[in-house]
Amino acid sequence: MSASDQAATGSFFSRLERFGSVGSTQAVVRGWLDEGSNEVCVAVADVQSKGRGRHGREWLARSGRSLLVSVGFRPHDLALRHGWRLPAIVSMAMLDSATALLGPTADRLVLKWPNDIIAVHHGQLLKLAGVVAEGTSESDRLTTSIVGIGINVDWPKEGFPADLAGSMWSLSEAAGGRRVDRDALLDGWLERLEPMYTRLGAGEFDSGRWIAAQVTTGLEVEVQRGRELVRGFAVGVDDDIGALLVRTEHGGALQRISHGEVTRCRLTEVSSDL
Numbered sequence: 460m461s462a463s464d465q466a467a468t469g470s471f472f473s474r475l476e477r478f479g480s481v482g483s484t485q486a487v488v489r490g491w492l493d494e495g496s497n498e499v500c501v502a503v504a505d506v507q508s509k510g511r512g513r514h515g516r517e518w519l520a521r522s523g524r525s526l527l528v529s530v531g532f533r534p535h536d537l538a539l540r541h542g543w544r545l546p547a548i549v550s551m552a553m554l555d556s557a558t559a560l561l562g563p564t565a566d567r568l569v570l571k572w573p574n575d576i577i578a579v580h581h582g583q584l585l586k587l588a589g590v591v592a593e594g595t596s597e598s599d600r601l602t603t604s605i606v607g608i609g610i611n612v613d614w615p616k617e618g619f620p621a622d623l624a625g626s627m628w629s630l631s632e633a634a635g636g637r638r639v640d641r642d643a644l645l646d647g648w649l650e651r652l653e654p655m656y657t658r659l660g661a662g663e664f665d666s667g668r669w670i671a672a673q674v675t676t677g678l679e680v681e682v683q684r685g686r687e688l689v690r691g692f693a694v695g696v697d698d699d700i701g702a703l704l705v706r707t708e709h710g711g712a713l714q715r716i717s718h719g720e721v722t723r724c725r726l727t728e729v730s731s732d733l
């Protein structure tokens with residue numbers, strides 16, 4: 460029985476529904492949690508008319524060519540400062556599912572802080588997936604979290620939007636043009652997410668993996684933090700608050716960036732290793 464069939468019959472997942480078209484799977488899961496649905500609830504869509512990205516941006520995906528999914532959690536005892544670990548496990552579970560499906564000959568998949576899934580294609584970093592999290596809290600505890608991930612699956616590069624064509628990628632392109640099965644990707648993701656979430660409930664998070672997967676470490680980066688553009692070298696990530704650690708230019712101070720977007724990272728110094 461596949462993980463999504465198990466979800467339909469109960470166990471770890473209380474609810475899993477597939478939709479043809481919705482506004483946003485984030486809104487669907489928010490509605491479920493507001494009505495009192497138990498965790499863990501999962502909404503999957505073929506296409507969204509109001510897909511939500513990070514920092515209030517729109518998320519575009521071609522109908523039927525991406526896996527668009529949101530998962531609702533009601534963490535029992537998760538400190539607000541560790542709330543970033545939920546999008547981190549959602550992303551790592553997808554990274555592992557995709558890597559297993561693509562096999563060893565495909566482009567290498569990594570994370571770009573905090574949780575974008577990136578393909579390393581001939582030394583270029585191309586975005587495959589993005590993760591957004593929306594939550595509620597009481598005092599210093601996270602009470603609900605809805606984590607959404609959109610990953611480009613069977614989307615040929617000829618159909619990429621012109622303004623994104625130089626920065627995006629899909630799993631089928633990463634696999635050299637081979638078809639990639641969205642259902643198998645979803646099942647592999649759900650199977651991997653369950654133990655990661657169970658461990659998180661016991662206070663365990665695999666920081667080592669999250670840290671090792673970050674392609675930004677050691678690279679020259681530009682990070683948009685609100686209106687400010689921070690330039691420097693990413694020297695690592697902080698596994699307590701999930702921040703990106705950037706040594707600013709000209710021997711500047713070490714900055715801990717908790718919220719922001721890496722808008723550029725230069726691979727020139729390390730491209731031979733990738």
Ligand code: BTN
Nearest residue numbers: 483510511512513589590607609
């Ligand atoms: C990003 O900006 O990189 C994050 C994009 C997250 C998009 C996904 S698609 C499924 C879920 N529903 C949404 O409306 N957004 C997320």
